Amino acid sequence: MTDSPAMPRTPDELDPAVRLAGPSSSVRRLFLFGAALVTTFYAAWLMSDVLGADQLTAMEMVVITFFTINFAWISLSFYTGVVGIFLRAFSIDAITLRRMKPINRKGNLKSKNVVVIPVYNENPDRVFAGLRASYESLAATGEIDAFDFFVLSDTRDPDIWIAEEMAWSRTCSELKARGKIFFRRRSENTERKSGNLKEFCETYASNYDHMIVFDADSVMSGEAMVNMAYLMENNPDSGIIQSPPQPTGRSTLFARILQFISRVHGPTMSAGLAFWCMGSSNYWGHNAIIRVQAFIDCCGLPVLSGKPPMGGHILSHDFVEAAFMRKAGWRVWLIPQLEGSWEELPPNLIDFAVRDRRWCQGNMQHARLIFAPGFSPLSRLHFFMGVMSFLSSPLWFLLLLSSTIATLQNSRLTYSFFPGQFTMFPQWPVDRSMEMVVLLVFTIGMLIVPKVISVFMVFLGRDRRKYGGAAVLLSGLLEMIYSALQAPIMMTLHSRFVFSVLTGNQVGWDAQERDDTGVPFMAAVRTHIGIIIVGLVWGAIALYVDSAFFWWLTPILAGLVLSPWLTHWSSLLWLGQRARKYKLFLTPEETATPEELASLYRLTDERPGDDVRDGLLQLIEDPYANALHSALLPARKPDRRTQIEVGIIYEKLARLGVESLTKEEKLKILSWPVKPLDQIMAGQHLIGAESPEKTQA
Amino acid sequence: MVEMSNVEISNSSPSSEPAAMSRLLNETARAWTRSFGVRSEIAEDRLVNELRAALRDDMVGAVAKGNLQDMLDEAAHSAIATWLSHVTGDEATHGANKFAMLRCAFLSANQTKGWCDRFLDRNQSCHDLNMALQAQMMLPTPARQERVMPRQTLETRAS
Incomplete structure (x- = not known):
């Protein structure tokens, strides 16, 4: 660990009740990875048994290879989910393995904290509404003196820039928070968001012990922020504490389905992850608290050799920062029970894919870090998992493609009853259809069982009314159908993204769409035309080769061919609202809206983004805007x-x-x-x- | 920098001044007073007199260099900054950021237009105006704490 900065608490003052430590991390990992490995071997053996009943062809061996890699991936996810279900069912803390208890703070915070909000061409009204909701919630805890807020603007749009300044001034005045809420804009936005934070760290961050990093759409409850700061104070070896942000606030059908399943199943996966990651968890880039001094000392990102997209500045900085923290000896924790942490999702599948394209480039860069010296094994695993979250798509695609080719080859072969020489006994074809069904059920079960159990846990739990009562079961079923249809679309999109990155194409930097924007049908058709053609051609080949194989493929082909309809219909706001009316995909954030979100919605309704107008004209006409702008510019001479x-x-x-x-x-x-x-x-x-x-x- | 008392200003005479120059002075003074949200003929006159005095002191150089408007803007900035310094007791009001911050504060404090006639008036007590300005002062950033965030390498262990 780097030299410890001055800690806000002496060792005698530490609260042992919130100490982040737990028994036997290595045993946990041994159990989890062991189980995943054994299951993968079993599935691989089953697959080779099914395919190799009548001698293995080269293509069938390729199929088995891809299947094994992909199965290992879902197997790890399955056991993470199983552990998470167990922990949730018995209310066990994923880290200490003791009965879960709420954080009971002893005394006031002693640290100085700052909430930083890096923004880039975002709607200023939304950004400051989120800030204000969080600020007011924090003020209600009585700990506001321990926090400042800092908006770090990288905005390049002149009109949004001026609107940000005005929104900052208005917020300071209305909250009477002059000297509590700060604003600065970078004139050069090198290295995107990580560069924005780096510049902050080199100028103002040392005024603070910890910083809570927000995204432009983040909102956190005061309780959550104070608890995070309290955990940091009492765990002086912690570098980062990540809260699991809950997607919320969007109303299109697409977003509501994702919000629902994240709310129902997300806590299961978070608990499972926290169980085996322990102090080597990951950082997701926002809604987390960071020890400032440690971050400055050891998280200055390197520049990768070579040109983008695989070289140059690191795009997905969060994983890398967590890895550098671990490398320097600091602990990185995911705390699943930290509630009151929210973010927003893209409103439709196209915007979701646009975001994924950006993430894909960042995650694929991490492939170059997996074997870099000095990182802890779990950091390498996080890098690998990040890469696999996109690379698994082309692998599934290749698996399905090789299966098609293998079927085509087999259909061309004439079965030989006497494969060996000089034998009197024929070798009869072996029927493995039963084993195939078992393997299919086994694979699908690994994919959906944790999710199904999570849905049932909600249904049987005390809060089921907040999820729509019995309708939660129907919501769960519909979500699974939807995600099954969406999976092949994402598979082809991700495959295209990976190919695009590997062939040297870069992605730009755009703000995420944060309104309930729909996708017109023809726009969806234009976007998915390639996917539709792939689905139709693939289906025709499968039907030509073997009709039984075609029926095996129909769930995938249906997703591909129906992609424009799925994208268009799921993007509709009225459909999302209608589903809500019928209690489908309900979340507690919708049925019992927390104060912070209610405040956010009220503020965004009051100012629905109309404040962005011609910034220069505003400065020319409005003396106050003019003076404010001059005051916020860096002191320099042209x-x-x-x-x-x-x-x-x-x-x-x-x-x-x-x-x-x-x-x-x-x-x-x-x-x-x-x-x-x-x-x-x-x-x-x-x-x-x-x-x-x-x-x- | 313009450092004139109101008594001196009142001694300046516009009788021999060309019409175009008078118009320029008036326009400049109006522009600057309006940038403070001030709509007061008294205040404008005060600034015109300040500008006229500055012009008299620097006329030959400014005209020769062909930047009369810039010179007048500079003089107006200087006159107002000097007055703000007199009001707040802060010597550092001439800097662009501090000046702009005080302009913001004045604009906020003067929303009811109650301070218009007091603009650039150095004869009256300014304690109340100073209080009003301090209450409206914005603070964009806290004190800077310069640090270096060293780039890590992928070759060796983090230091």
Whole structure:
């Protein structure tokens, strides 16, 4: 571990009741990985038995290889879920393995904390509504003095930039939080979000012991934030504590289905993960608390050799930061019972895929870190899991493709009853259809059983009314059908993403869509046309080769061919609202909305994003916006060249108006104090007229 | 920098001033007072007088360099910053950020237009105005604590 910074509590002051420690991490991992490995071997043996009944062909061996890799992946996930179910069912703390207890704080916080919100071209009203909801919740705990808020803007859109400044000023005034809520914008946004945080760490972060990192759409309850800070204070060897953020707040059918299953099954998986990861958990980039000094000392990200997408700056910084924390000896914890932590999902499948494309590039970069020296084995596993979360798609695709080819080959072969020479006894074909069914059921069971049990646990639990009562079972069933149909679409999209990254294509940096935006049917068709063609061609081949094989493939083919309908219908807001009316996919956030979310929805309703208008025009017309903007600019002087360039833009502005300026020109002019309209126009009457000295003469 | 008392300003005479110059001075003064949300002829006159005095002091150089408007803007900034310094007792009001912060605070405090006639008036007590400004002062960032976040390498263990 790096040199310990000054801790807010002395060893004598530590509260042992919240000590993050538990018995035998190695035994836990041995059990979990052992079980996953044994199950994978069994499944691989079963597969080779089924396929090898009549001699194994080369293609069948390829099928077995892909199947084994993919099965290992789902097997690990299955046992994580099983452990999670056990822990939840008996209310056992995943880390201490003792009876779960709420965090009972002894005394006030002693640390100084900051909530940082990195933003990039986000809707300022939404960002500040989330900040305000969290701030007010924090104030209600009586611990607001231990926290500041900091909006770290990387925004490049001139209009959003000005709207952010105005939203910051308004929020400070309305909450009477001058000196508690801060704002700064980077003029150069190198290294995206990680660069934004790095710059903060190098300028202001050392004013604080811990920082809670938000995403632009994050909201957290005051209790959750105070508990996280309390855990940090009392666990001085912890570098990061991650809360499991709960997706919420969207109303399209797509988002509501995902919100529902995350709410029902997410805690199971979080508990399972926390059980075997222990102090080597991962960091998901937001809704987590970080020890500032440790982060500064050991989380400056390296630049990978080579060009993007596989080289250059690290995109998915969170996993890497967690790995560097572990490398330096700090612990990284996931605390499943930390409730009151929320985020928002993309509203439809297309936006979901756009986000995945960005993540895919970041995660694929991690392949280069898996074998880098010094990282702990579990950090390497996290990297591997990140890579596999996308690479598994092409592997499944290849498995299905090789199965099709193997079936095609087999259909062309004439069965030989006397494969050996000089034998009197024929070798009869062996019927393995029963084993095939067993294998199929076994595989599907591994995929869905933990989810099914999670749904039943909710149904049998005390909170089932918050999930729609008995309708939770129907919601669970519909979710499984939907996810089964969506899986082949995501498989092909992810395969395309992986291929795109591996062939050197980069992704841009855009803000995530955070409204309930629908996808028009024709737009869905245009997006999925390739997938539909793949589905139709594949189906035709399968039908031509073997009709029985075609029926095996129908769940996958249906997802591919129906993709535009699925994308369009699931993106509809009214369908999501109608489902809610029939108590489908309900979550406690919808039925018993927490105060923080209610406050967020109220604030976003009051300001539905209308505050973003022409920023430059606002600065010219509104003296307050103008003064505020000047006050927030870094103190510096333009060089001669910049002065001339800005002067030329002002001339254009005075003669042709704001509309004549390009976005780049606006950014240029906004990078320096902007003259109000009267100042721009003052002296214009002299242009073209006689100069003052001539007049004097 | 313009450092003139109101008595001196009142001694300035616009009688020999060309019409175009008067218009320029008035426009500049109006632009600057409006940027503080001030709509007061008294305040505008005060600033015009400040500008006129600055112009008299620097006329030859400014006109020769052909940046009369810039010079007037500079003079207006300086006159207002000096007055803000007088109000707040803070010497560092000429810097762009501090000046803009005080402008924000003045705009917030002057929403009812109650301070318009007091703008640039150095004869009256300014304790009450200072209190109003301090109550409205924004603080964009806390004190800087410069640190270096070293880049880690993928070759050796973290230091």
